[in-house]
Amino acid sequence: MMILLMLIFLNVDSQYVHCRVHFHELHEIILITVVYGANEVSTRRDLWQGLIELAETVGNEPWLVGGDFNAVLDMSEVCGASGDIRVAMNEFNECILQTGLLSLPMQGERFTWHNCSLDGRSLWKRLDRLLANDVWMDRWPNMYYSCLTPRTSDHSPLVLKGDCRNLQVSLFRFDNYLALSPGFLDSVHSIWRHPIVGTRMYSVTRKLKALKPVFRQQRRCKGDLAMNVKLAADFLEVAQNILQLDRHNSLLLLLEHCCRIVYLKASKLEQVMLRQRAKMQWLKGGDQCSRVFFRRVATRRANKRVFQISDDNGNEQTDPTIINNIFVDFFQGLLGGDRIDRAMDLQYLRPWARHILTDDEARTIIRPVTSDEVKTAFFDIEEDKAPGPDGFSSGFFKAAWPVVGEEVSKAIRDFFKTGRLLKQLNATLLTLIPKVRNPQSVAEFRPISCCNVIYKVITKILVSRIREILDHLISPSQNAFVPGRLISDNVLLAQELFSGYNQCRLPPRCALKVDLRKAYDTVEWDFLFATLRMFGFPAVFIGWIKECVTSAHYSVVVNGGVHGFFAGARGLRQGDPMSPYLFVLVMEVLHMILQQFIEQDGEFRYHWRCQDMNLFQLSFADDLLLFCKADMRSVNLFCRGLDLFATLSGLQTNPQKSQLIISKAASGLRESLLAALGFQEGHLPVRYLGLPLISARLSVTDCQSLLQKIDSRIKGWEGIQLSFAGRVQLIKSVLTSFEVYWATAFILPKGIINEMIKRFRTFLWKGTSSSGYPKVAWETVCRPIEEGALVRLRDCSIWTVKDNKGAWGWRKMLSLRHTLMSHIHYRVGRGDSISLWHDPWHPLGPLITRFPRGPQMTRIGILDKLSIVIKEGQWNWPLITDIACVEITHVLPPISEGPDKISWKAKDGSFNTSRAYEIFHPPGPKINHGLTIMAGFAFCARMESLRHMTTFSSHALIPAVASQVSDSRSHFHGPTETGQHGVQWAASRWRGKHVVNAAFRSLLASLVYHIWQERNSRCFQQRSRPPSIVGMLVVEEIRQRIISVPLRHSICSLGLFRLWKIPWPVEGYST
Structure with a gap:
C-alpha cells in the first residue's frame, strides 16, 4: 500500500533537522526531529538548547525525536571503561526534563553503539534512542522501536514499529469520577432494589454485573474529559473577554460565573480520573495539575507494553497471539497445574515453636464478624488502588455505601458462617511489572495479583485476627509484618554482626545471604495448612484461609487485554492482603527446622557474639541471612536445613543469586565452603533490605x-x-x-x-536540579508551620554498653544516650526487664551513677534486676544502714500491674522522629500565618520588604479590597500598620476552622503575595499598577479559590458566598 505524504522542513541545524510530515490519506500531521549530536560536550549544548526551543513551538501536535544523541541518560547505559561523563549525562537529562519528552518502549539489544575495539578496551553505549511527547504517547500508545544488529556499522539501526491504531480494551473499570454525578446513588438504587434469588453473595455479584452497562453508558455520556476541559476553558476565556467590555452588565457577570462553574466541574472530573489511573498515592491534595497525572499514565502504559518476548527456546516472538500464549503458559505452569493433596504433619516441630495458640486465643480469632469490621475494612482500602476482574474500586463501595452497604456486609458475614466463597469473587488478574529495563523473557516480569475488593475485605478481616497473635508466634529474628517490630532492627543487628569482617585477628565467621526462587509463587498449600495446624490455629479459621487460597483462579493481563483462565494449585498471591502474613508463618518453620538441627547436632558453631542470644538467622519476609562460624560442619547444617525446607514448602534456594560472605580470618576456607554450598561469593558492602551492609565506617561512596x-x-x-x-x-x-x-x-x-x-x-x-538562589533559608523551611525507642538487646542494658566497642553506627548512637535519657519514662511493673543499678527508672537517674558503692553497701548484685526488690506488687527493699544510700528508698516510683514498660515522654507515650527532632532543634517563636502553603511562602518572603516600597502604599489596598466585599468592616477593622504586627493581628482575628475565616486567611496570603509581586515589578521592570487594579486581582483570586473548594450546602457556605458577592452555584455542584 502506497501512502502519500508531504515533508516540510521547518528548521535545519548542524545537529538536528526539524520537519512536519503530512499524511494525506490518513489525515495525520506529525512533527519529526532527527538528531545527530556532536562529539564535544560544549558543542552538544547547542543541541540541547535547540530542542528546548523547539518544544515551546510544538503545541498540541505529536512530536517524535530520534537519532544519535551521543550521550547516555545514566551509567546503566554504559558497558566498559569510560571517561567521566557525568556532566554530559546531567545535561542530557536536563534537556529531556525541560522538553517534556518521554522514552518510547524499546526492544532488542540494549546498547546501540560499539567502539569495535579488539584489545580488551571494548566499550558499548546506548547513544541512539527515540523520544516522543505526551501527545504522541496518547495517540499511539502501541508504538515502540526495535534495535537491530549493526552489521558493518558501529551504530545499530532503530526501526519504529507497532500498530498505529489506538486499540481500546473492553475491560470494565469503574471510574471514580462517576460517583460525583448527582444521580449516582439513584442509578445504583435502580439496580440494587431488585431482589435476586440465591445466596447473598450470588445476589451481590449479579447486581454488580448489572451495574456495568449503566456505568458504561454514563461514561459515554461524559465523553472525552480532556476535550471537555479544553472546551470549557475556551468558553470561559470568551466569557471573560466579553465581560471586560462591560464589567457592570449583570447578564455577562452571570454568564462568566456559569462558565467558570462548568470549567471547574469539568477539570475536577478529569483530575479524579487521572489521579485514579496514575496511581500516585503520595500526591494527596497538594497539586491540581492534570498534566502531571496524564504524563504518569502515559509512562506507566509505555513501561508495561510488551512487543516481543523470548520463548522457551530463546526465539524472539513478536506476534501478539503468540506473546499472549507464552505468558499464559508460563504462569499456568508456575501457579497452576494438577494439585495433589499431600498428607503433611509438622507436629514434631512443636517443641521448637516459640508459642502455640491457647484455647482462649483460638476462640478470640474466630469470634463473629461485625458490620463495623466489614465497613472499616472497606474504607481502609485506597480508592485509587487497582480493582480486580469485576472492575469495581473501593471508591464505588464507599460512595454507594448508603445503598449497597447492608447487603454487601451481610454477604461477607455469610462467608464467615458458611466458609464458602464464590469463584467469581476470588478471580484474580495477574498484572505484569517489569523487574528490569527492556525485559526479554517472561521470568523478568513480576506478577502482581489484582483481587476483587470484596475478597480483599474478607482477607483484611482475617489479617486483623492474625495480627493479634502474630507477635507471640514469630521468633525475634523475623521482623516483617509483625506489629511492633521494625525493619531497621534487622539492619542494625546485621550491621553489628558484620563489624570487623575485614580483620584477621577476629574469629573466623561467615554469613549466607539466601535468595529464594519465586518465593511467594511456589509455596505449597499443603505445607501452609500443616503450618497453621502446627501453630494451633482452630479448624474453622484454617477452613476460611483454605477457601480463600484454594479457590483462586487467574487470568493474565498482557498489553491491556485479559488472557487465559486457570485454577491455582500453589503459591501465595502478591497483592492479596493476607499473603505477607501467611508467608511469615511459613518462614518461621525454617527457623524451627534450623533450631532443631542445631540442638540435635551438638557440633554447630555459632557466629561470633551470637551464642548467648541463640542468633543464627535474620529474615524479613524472603530476605534471609544465616550466620555461623566459618567451618564446614556448621555450613553443611544450614544446607541440610534449607534442603529439607525446600522439600516441604516448595521454596527452593537460588544458587545463582545467593551469596556466601566470608570474613578475612576465614579466607583459607573460601574454596571449600563455596563448593559445598554452590553459592556465589559475596563481598562487603552487600545490599540488604535496600541498604549497604559494611564492616567499617559509612562513607560518602556507600551512600x-x-x-x-x-x-x-x-x-x-x-x-x-x-x-x-x-x-x-x-x-x-x-x-x-x-x-x-x-x-x-x-x-x-x-x-x-x-x-x-x-x-x-x-x-x-x-x-x-539546576542550581539557584533559594528564597528562604532551609532551616526556616523545615520548621513546623506554626513556627514559620531505644532497643534492648537481650539482658544487656543500653545504659551499660561501652561506647568504644561495636560497629561505627552503633557507637555513634550510644554517644547520644545521655541526651535521650531525660526523655524516656520507665513504668515499673514486675521489674524483671529493668536493671536495678543501670537503668534510669528512679527519679534520681541511674543509681550506679549517684551511688557508685551502692551494690556493696546494699548487698544487691550490680547485674540484678529490679524484681529482686519487688514482692507481690510492693517494694521490698532490704534494710539499708549506710547513710549515703538511704536516699534510694525515699522517692520510689509507683508499681503498676503487668510487665515493665519503657515509653517516650509524650502524651501518648509513643516515639516518633519529629519528637526526637525537637530535642536537638528546640521550637522557635510561633508565627500564626494560617493554613495555606501560599501564606507560609508569602510571610517567609521578607515582610519587612514592604517598608522599601516608597512609591506604592500598601494601605491603599485595604479600601480597594474592602470595597468589593460585603459587610467587611468587622473583618478588616484592626491595626493599620504594615509588617509583623498587622500579620499577627490578622492571624489571631481570623483563626479557627470557620470557612469565612479560612477565606480571609487566604486573602491575607494573597495580599502579601501581590504586594510583593508589585514591589518586584516596580523595582526591576519599571511597571506599576494602581491599588484598585491590584485589589481587584486579589479579590478575584479569592473568589476563584472559594468556588474551586467543594462546599456542602449550609448557612455558613451561603454566608461566605454572599459576603464575597458570589452567586450560589447551580444544583449538583457540591460533592
Missing part, C-alpha cells in the same frame, strides 16, 4: 545509591510539572522517606546530608 534514588525522582518529569504545593508534598511524602529510612540504620555522613539538603532546597524553589 551514592541514596542520592541516585533522590535524583531519579527530582530529575523525573514530575518535578518540572508540579506546582509549589505539589513539590512540597513530594518532598514530605517521598524524598524525605529515603533519608529517614537510611537514618534509621546509619548515622549519615555530613557531606551526604548537605547534598540531600542542596537537592531538596533547589527542587523546592525551582522544580529542577
Whole structure:
C-alpha cells in the first residue's frame, strides 16, 4: 500500500533537522526531529538548547525525536571503561526534563553503539534512542522501536514499529469520577432494589454485573474529559473577554460565573480520573495539575507494553497471539497445574515453636464478624488502588455505601458462617511489572495479583485476627509484618554482626545471604495448612484461609487485554492482603527446622557474639541471612536445613543469586565452603533490605545509591510539572522517606546530608536540579508551620554498653544516650526487664551513677534486676544502714500491674522522629500565618520588604479590597500598620476552622503575595499598577479559590458566598 505524504522542513541545524510530515490519506500531521549530536560536550549544548526551543513551538501536535544523541541518560547505559561523563549525562537529562519528552518502549539489544575495539578496551553505549511527547504517547500508545544488529556499522539501526491504531480494551473499570454525578446513588438504587434469588453473595455479584452497562453508558455520556476541559476553558476565556467590555452588565457577570462553574466541574472530573489511573498515592491534595497525572499514565502504559518476548527456546516472538500464549503458559505452569493433596504433619516441630495458640486465643480469632469490621475494612482500602476482574474500586463501595452497604456486609458475614466463597469473587488478574529495563523473557516480569475488593475485605478481616497473635508466634529474628517490630532492627543487628569482617585477628565467621526462587509463587498449600495446624490455629479459621487460597483462579493481563483462565494449585498471591502474613508463618518453620538441627547436632558453631542470644538467622519476609562460624560442619547444617525446607514448602534456594560472605580470618576456607554450598561469593558492602551492609565506617561512596534514588525522582518529569504545593508534598511524602529510612540504620555522613539538603532546597524553589538562589533559608523551611525507642538487646542494658566497642553506627548512637535519657519514662511493673543499678527508672537517674558503692553497701548484685526488690506488687527493699544510700528508698516510683514498660515522654507515650527532632532543634517563636502553603511562602518572603516600597502604599489596598466585599468592616477593622504586627493581628482575628475565616486567611496570603509581586515589578521592570487594579486581582483570586473548594450546602457556605458577592452555584455542584 502506497501512502502519500508531504515533508516540510521547518528548521535545519548542524545537529538536528526539524520537519512536519503530512499524511494525506490518513489525515495525520506529525512533527519529526532527527538528531545527530556532536562529539564535544560544549558543542552538544547547542543541541540541547535547540530542542528546548523547539518544544515551546510544538503545541498540541505529536512530536517524535530520534537519532544519535551521543550521550547516555545514566551509567546503566554504559558497558566498559569510560571517561567521566557525568556532566554530559546531567545535561542530557536536563534537556529531556525541560522538553517534556518521554522514552518510547524499546526492544532488542540494549546498547546501540560499539567502539569495535579488539584489545580488551571494548566499550558499548546506548547513544541512539527515540523520544516522543505526551501527545504522541496518547495517540499511539502501541508504538515502540526495535534495535537491530549493526552489521558493518558501529551504530545499530532503530526501526519504529507497532500498530498505529489506538486499540481500546473492553475491560470494565469503574471510574471514580462517576460517583460525583448527582444521580449516582439513584442509578445504583435502580439496580440494587431488585431482589435476586440465591445466596447473598450470588445476589451481590449479579447486581454488580448489572451495574456495568449503566456505568458504561454514563461514561459515554461524559465523553472525552480532556476535550471537555479544553472546551470549557475556551468558553470561559470568551466569557471573560466579553465581560471586560462591560464589567457592570449583570447578564455577562452571570454568564462568566456559569462558565467558570462548568470549567471547574469539568477539570475536577478529569483530575479524579487521572489521579485514579496514575496511581500516585503520595500526591494527596497538594497539586491540581492534570498534566502531571496524564504524563504518569502515559509512562506507566509505555513501561508495561510488551512487543516481543523470548520463548522457551530463546526465539524472539513478536506476534501478539503468540506473546499472549507464552505468558499464559508460563504462569499456568508456575501457579497452576494438577494439585495433589499431600498428607503433611509438622507436629514434631512443636517443641521448637516459640508459642502455640491457647484455647482462649483460638476462640478470640474466630469470634463473629461485625458490620463495623466489614465497613472499616472497606474504607481502609485506597480508592485509587487497582480493582480486580469485576472492575469495581473501593471508591464505588464507599460512595454507594448508603445503598449497597447492608447487603454487601451481610454477604461477607455469610462467608464467615458458611466458609464458602464464590469463584467469581476470588478471580484474580495477574498484572505484569517489569523487574528490569527492556525485559526479554517472561521470568523478568513480576506478577502482581489484582483481587476483587470484596475478597480483599474478607482477607483484611482475617489479617486483623492474625495480627493479634502474630507477635507471640514469630521468633525475634523475623521482623516483617509483625506489629511492633521494625525493619531497621534487622539492619542494625546485621550491621553489628558484620563489624570487623575485614580483620584477621577476629574469629573466623561467615554469613549466607539466601535468595529464594519465586518465593511467594511456589509455596505449597499443603505445607501452609500443616503450618497453621502446627501453630494451633482452630479448624474453622484454617477452613476460611483454605477457601480463600484454594479457590483462586487467574487470568493474565498482557498489553491491556485479559488472557487465559486457570485454577491455582500453589503459591501465595502478591497483592492479596493476607499473603505477607501467611508467608511469615511459613518462614518461621525454617527457623524451627534450623533450631532443631542445631540442638540435635551438638557440633554447630555459632557466629561470633551470637551464642548467648541463640542468633543464627535474620529474615524479613524472603530476605534471609544465616550466620555461623566459618567451618564446614556448621555450613553443611544450614544446607541440610534449607534442603529439607525446600522439600516441604516448595521454596527452593537460588544458587545463582545467593551469596556466601566470608570474613578475612576465614579466607583459607573460601574454596571449600563455596563448593559445598554452590553459592556465589559475596563481598562487603552487600545490599540488604535496600541498604549497604559494611564492616567499617559509612562513607560518602556507600551512600551514592541514596542520592541516585533522590535524583531519579527530582530529575523525573514530575518535578518540572508540579506546582509549589505539589513539590512540597513530594518532598514530605517521598524524598524525605529515603533519608529517614537510611537514618534509621546509619548515622549519615555530613557531606551526604548537605547534598540531600542542596537537592531538596533547589527542587523546592525551582522544580529542577539546576542550581539557584533559594528564597528562604532551609532551616526556616523545615520548621513546623506554626513556627514559620531505644532497643534492648537481650539482658544487656543500653545504659551499660561501652561506647568504644561495636560497629561505627552503633557507637555513634550510644554517644547520644545521655541526651535521650531525660526523655524516656520507665513504668515499673514486675521489674524483671529493668536493671536495678543501670537503668534510669528512679527519679534520681541511674543509681550506679549517684551511688557508685551502692551494690556493696546494699548487698544487691550490680547485674540484678529490679524484681529482686519487688514482692507481690510492693517494694521490698532490704534494710539499708549506710547513710549515703538511704536516699534510694525515699522517692520510689509507683508499681503498676503487668510487665515493665519503657515509653517516650509524650502524651501518648509513643516515639516518633519529629519528637526526637525537637530535642536537638528546640521550637522557635510561633508565627500564626494560617493554613495555606501560599501564606507560609508569602510571610517567609521578607515582610519587612514592604517598608522599601516608597512609591506604592500598601494601605491603599485595604479600601480597594474592602470595597468589593460585603459587610467587611468587622473583618478588616484592626491595626493599620504594615509588617509583623498587622500579620499577627490578622492571624489571631481570623483563626479557627470557620470557612469565612479560612477565606480571609487566604486573602491575607494573597495580599502579601501581590504586594510583593508589585514591589518586584516596580523595582526591576519599571511597571506599576494602581491599588484598585491590584485589589481587584486579589479579590478575584479569592473568589476563584472559594468556588474551586467543594462546599456542602449550609448557612455558613451561603454566608461566605454572599459576603464575597458570589452567586450560589447551580444544583449538583457540591460533592
